[in-house]
Amino acid sequence: MRRRRGLTLLEVVVALAVLAVGVTALQRLLATSVRGIATDVRLTEATLLARSLLAEAEVRTPEAGHVEGERPGALHYTRDTSATAHPGLREVRVRVSWEAGQACELVEMVRVPSR
Known part of the structure; x- marks a missing residue:
């Protein structure tokens, strides 16, 4: 008997x-990574x-009150300034959001300069 050379169908x-399963998994991983990077940016x-x-x-x-605005890149912000129990401080709360409904918020106490 002769030995066959090559691969069968x-x-x-x-x-x-097997290759298709591996490529599909890599494609999903790449798509998830790209979305994660875009969110991080x-x-x-x-x-x-x-x-x-x-x-x-x-x-x-700023005086106490509410300010809204928009910056390039479709970033929307609100800044709320309020008085505190201490007359020399104001609480400033800034919230920035973008089109995906996600947001970041920072709060800080700001010293009121003596006039």
């Missing part, structure tokens, strides 16, 4: 099935904007 089909942008608004409040202490 069944072996090729099984190998392709948006969260970083939102945090930087919130910190910027808080830094602005430290330089120019």
